Amino acid sequence: xxxxxxxxxxxxxxxxxxxxxxxxxxxxxxxxxxxxxxxxxxxxxxxxxxxxxxxxxxxxxxxxxxxxxxxxxxxxxxxxxxxxxxxxxxxxxxxxxxxxxxxxxxxxxxxxxxxxxxxxxxxxxxxxxxxxxxxxxxxxxxxxxxxxxxxxxxxxxxxxxxxxxxxxxxxxxxxxxxxxxxxxxxxxxxxxxxxxxxxxxxxxxxxxxxxxxxxxxxxxxxxxxxxxxxxxxxxxxxxxxxxxxxxxxxxxxxxxxxxxxxxxxxxxxxxxxxxxxxxxxxxxxx
Amino acid sequence: xxxxxxxxxxxxxxxxxxxxxxxxxxxxxxxxxxxxxxxxxxxxxxxxxxxxxxxxxxxxxxxxxxxxxxxxxxxxxxxxxxxxxxxxxxxxxxxxxxxxxxxxxxxxxxxxxxxxxxxxxxxxxxxxxxxxxxxxxxxxxxxxxxxxxxxxxxxxxxxxxxxxxxxxxxxxxxxxxxxxxxxxxxxxxxxxxxxxxxxxxxxxxxxxxxxxxxxxxxxxxxxxxxxxxxxxxxxxxxxxxxxxxxxxxxxxxxxxxxxxxxxxxxxxxxxxxxxxxxxxxxxxxx
DNA sequence: TGACGAATGATAGCGTTCTGTCATAATCTA
DNA sequence: TAGATTATGACAGAACGCTATCATTCGTCA
Numbered sequence: 001x002x003x004x005x006x007x008x009x010x011x012x013x014x015x016x017x018x019x020x021x022x023x024x025x026x027x028x029x030x031x032x033x034x035x036x037x038x039x040x041x042x043x044x045x046x047x048x049x050x051x052x053x054x055x056x057x058x059x060x061x062x063x064x065x066x067x068x069x070x071x072x073x074x075x076x077x078x079x080x081x082x083x084x085x086x087x088x089x090x091x092x093x094x095x096x097x098x099x100x101x102x103x104x105x106x107x108x109x110x111x112x113x114x115x116x117x118x119x120x121x122x123x124x125x126x127x128x129x130x131x132x133x134x135x136x137x138x139x140x141x142x143x144x145x146x147x148x149x150x151x152x153x154x155x156x157x158x159x160x161x162x163x164x165x166x167x168x169x170x171x172x173x174x175x176x177x178x179x180x181x182x183x184x185x186x187x188x189x190x191x192x193x194x195x196x197x198x199x200x201x202x203x204x205x206x207x208x209x210x211x212x213x214x215x216x217x218x219x220x221x222x223x224x225x226x227x228x229x230x231x232x233x234x235x236x237x238x239x240x241x242x243x244x245x246x247x248x249x250x251x252x253x254x255x256x257x258x259x260x261x262x263x264x265x266x267x268x269x270x271x272x273x274x275x276x277x278x279x280x281x282x283x284x285x286x
Numbered sequence: 287x288x289x290x291x292x293x294x295x296x297x298x299x300x301x302x303x304x305x306x307x308x309x310x311x312x313x314x315x316x317x318x319x320x321x322x323x324x325x326x327x328x329x330x331x332x333x334x335x336x337x338x339x340x341x342x343x344x345x346x347x348x349x350x351x352x353x354x355x356x357x358x359x360x361x362x363x364x365x366x367x368x369x370x371x372x373x374x375x376x377x378x379x380x381x382x383x384x385x386x387x388x389x390x391x392x393x394x395x396x397x398x399x400x401x402x403x404x405x406x407x408x409x410x411x412x413x414x415x416x417x418x419x420x421x422x423x424x425x426x427x428x429x430x431x432x433x434x435x436x437x438x439x440x441x442x443x444x445x446x447x448x449x450x451x452x453x454x455x456x457x458x459x460x461x462x463x464x465x466x467x468x469x470x471x472x473x474x475x476x477x478x479x480x481x482x483x484x485x486x487x488x489x490x491x492x493x494x495x496x497x498x499x500x501x502x503x504x505x506x507x508x509x510x511x512x513x514x515x516x517x518x519x520x521x522x523x524x525x526x527x528x529x530x531x532x533x534x535x536x537x538x539x540x541x542x543x544x545x546x547x548x549x550x551x552x553x554x555x556x557x558x559x560x561x562x563x564x565x566x567x568x569x570x571x572x
Numbered sequence: 573t574g575a576c577g578a579a580t581g582a583t584a585g586c587g588t589t590c591t592g593t594c595a596t597a598a599t600c601t602a
Numbered sequence: 603t604a605g606a607t608t609a610t611g612a613c614a615g616a617a618c619g620c621t622a623t624c625a626t627t628c629g630t631c632a
Contacts, residue, residue: 023609024598041327042358042365044589055611060590070590072328079328100549101405101542108538109395110325116382116391117321144440147433148537154430155530221321222338224313235321239337243548243555244441246541251434252394252534256387262529269529309579330619341581346620356620 010081011037011074015066025054029062033074040078045071080106104242111237111249118234119256127232130214131257132160132264134188138175138208140166141192142200145247149192152254156190158276159262159269168204176211187212192254193219193226194238194245205229218253220245296367297323297360301352311340315348319360326364331357390526397523397535404520405542413518416500417543418446418550420474424461424494426452427478428486431533435478438540442476444562445548445555454490462497473498478540479505479512480524480531491515504539506531 008016015030022030032052033040048071049056060070068074080097097106118124131137137156141149150165157163166175166189189208193201202225208215209229216232217223226233236253238245262269294302301316308316318338319326331349334357335342346356354360383392404410417423423442427435439451452461452475475494479487488511494501501516503509506524513519522539524531548555 025610038368039365042361045591046589056589057591057612058610061610075328079325082324097399097402101546102402104542104545105398105401105405105538108541109398112391112395112398112534113383114321114324116388119387119391120382144437144444147435147437147440149433150436151430151433151533154433155533158430159529221318222314224310224317235317237321242541242545243445243552243559244541244544246538247437247441248398248534248538248541251537252391252532255394255528255530255532255534256390258530259390259528260387266529273529311580331621332619342619343582343621344580347580 009034009037011078018066025052025058026062026065028052029054029059030066037078041075043071076103104240104246107237107240108246108248111240111246112252114237115249115253115256118236118253121234123231124234125260127216127234128257128260128264130188130216130232131156131190132261133186134162134214135182135185136162136164136187138164138166138187138189138213139192140168140189140204145192145194145250148247148251148254149190151251152190152192152258155255156258156261159258159272160265161272168200173204173207176207178211186214189213189215190257191215191217191219192250193217193223194247194250201225202229216257218250218257220250295320295323297364304352311338311344312348312351314338315340315345316352323364327361329357390528390532393523393526394532394534397526397532398538400523401535401539401542404522404539407520409517410520413502413520414543414546414550416474416502416518417442417476418547419472420448420500421468421471422448422450422473424450424452424473424475424499425478426454426475426490431478431480431536434533434537434540435476437537438476438478438544441541442544442547445544445558446551447558454486459490459493462493464497472500475499475501476543477501477503477505478536479503479509480533480536487511488515502543504536504543506536 012034015034018026018030029048029052032048036043045056045059048059052059063070063074066074068077097103137160139149139153139156141152153163153165164175166173189205191201191205205215205217205226206229214232215230216234217226217230218234218236219226220238221235223233223235234253236250238247238250240246298320301320304312304316315334315338318334322329331342331345335345338345349356349360352360354363382388423446425435425439425442427438436451439449443449450461452459475491477487477491491501491503491512492515495515500518502518502520503512503516504520504522505512507521509519509521520539522536524533524536526532
């Protein structure tokens with residue numbers, strides 16, 4: 001094992017660090033795993049056994065001894081190392097991230113990092129411009145993610161004015177009745193969506209488009225109805241193998257939108273952030 | 287699907303190139319695969335089916351139609367693409383996470399992973415028990431994070447009954463007027479808090495404690511008033527060097543609470559999750 | 573609105589994977 | 603060299619993954 005690169009992967013470091021030394025079979029398995037790290041994703045216990053000349057149960061025992069929950073656990077670790085290498089410089093969290101809740105947190109963190117793909121899209125800065133430059137911004141969202149939309153509307157209003165939450169069922173879209181005085185204004189709708197609310201959401205988006213608004217949709221990974229309606233559709237991974245979908249990464253993306261809109265006029269945003277607390281002080285809330 | 291990045295991965299290009307268009311289910315699967323490309327190594331046909339809401343055989347048919355020899359064939363293709371890529375997936379992630387927004391996402395992801403510390407606390411399972419075993423759960427939160435609390439109340443109500451959102455300023459705590467019929471019931475208050483709302487939050491927590499309720503507070507990293515009032519205080523990092531604090535990790539922790547409460551009675555939670563859509567179908571929302 | 577075709581799902585069966593239990597082989601020590 | 607201990611393997615069973623077949627649902631068209 002001494003002939004391996006000094007620049008160890010986490011896998012190599014971990015296998016090398018097994019206390020008590022390795023038996024002959026274990027050494028063979030460890031070396032094979034390290035040399036074939038790039039393609040471990042495709043292997044099974046049986047295929048590793050076949051390639052190393054030991055039995056399947058020996059492979060299984062070795063992985064357990066190495067601290068993995070079987071080959072699946074090793075694969076999950078490799079995946080996590082790939083994604084999280086740039087998040088935390090130390091292993092201090094990963095020790096705690098064993099178990100079911102840890103797995104959910106890791107997938108949530110994966111989903112947050114994966115937002116980088118959405119922000120990288122050419123449509124992203126155009127969507128930010130649509131929101132930042134609109135004379136009025138409407139925000140809507142339904143049922144169990146209505147809160148995300150409401151918080152977004154409140155928080156977006158901190159960094160720019162003329163933001164309204166829209167409750168189509170309650171208000172029947174009276175906010176969109178045409179006004180002569182404001183006929184030339186640019187308006188933008190931001191919709192926070194989660195399948196399967198297409199029946200409600202799609203007509204609203206189509207109505208907004210019909211009225212000349214730009215529409216930005218932030219939605220989950222299953223939404224396919226939004227793309228034909230507007231170029232500004234951004235997906236968030238919500239399935240994290242929990243009882244319910246995760247809404248944390250979607251909240252994070254809404255916060256990033258606010259940050260980017262504030263970044264379009266940073267001095268104005270800073271002034272608004274500063275001006276707000278004194279106005280609120282009369283409420284006696286803190 | 288037209289909103290995807292112009293810099294398509296081979297997988298995205300291949301799925302996009304399927305002639306004859308996609309059916310509704312196929313479009314969902316294709317989009318999900320593209321959005322989750324980084325973690326496909328860990329998926330099975332069954333797990334993809336579960337996450338996309340289609341059946342396993344539909345996933346299998348789609349992969350065949352896309353020219354893969356099943357999921358295994360897709361994984362082999364991904365692996366081969368990995369070997370031939372000039373930039374490794376890890377480096378690609380690094381490049382995406384470069385820059386200001388990438389830094390924010392990394393800090394957000396780090397804050398999500400750091401939630402493992404809160405979940406590890408001895409108080410955590412006791413807090414989950416307090417919520418799960420209460421006869422009635424009240425949920426409250428204010429201003430720009432009121433939406434997180436409202437969504438939490440709605441979603442917690444999916445997995446257990448007798449959950450109420452509390453709006454103290456609107457309702458003046460009428461929900462807490464004593465009732466002889468329910469005098470012996472165990473009640474629990476869950477408060478989502480963010481500095482600087484101590485002036486409003488603290489009296490509510492003290493009132494709840496005085497009325498014999500258990501209180502769980504989920505709050506940001508600056509809160510110091512909560513710990514003397516209740517043993518169940520969980521902190522979330524919200525400072526991510528953005529214009530405004532991030533509420534994504536807090537949303538994630540609320541989701542973890544829901545998951546854990548559901549886990550205290552999983553069959554009941556699954557039944558409630560299953561029973562809800564038919565009731566909702568009358569609304570015509572999807 | 574009804575019929576027809578396409579899409580999709582349920583179920584069962586087959587193949588593969590993983591591991592518990594017991595047996596065998598290898599290694600070490602006296 | 604023999605006995606004891608440890609490492610490893612064989613086998614069977616449980617669990618999981620995938621798909622063929624048939625049924626059901628959905629969408630389109632007349």
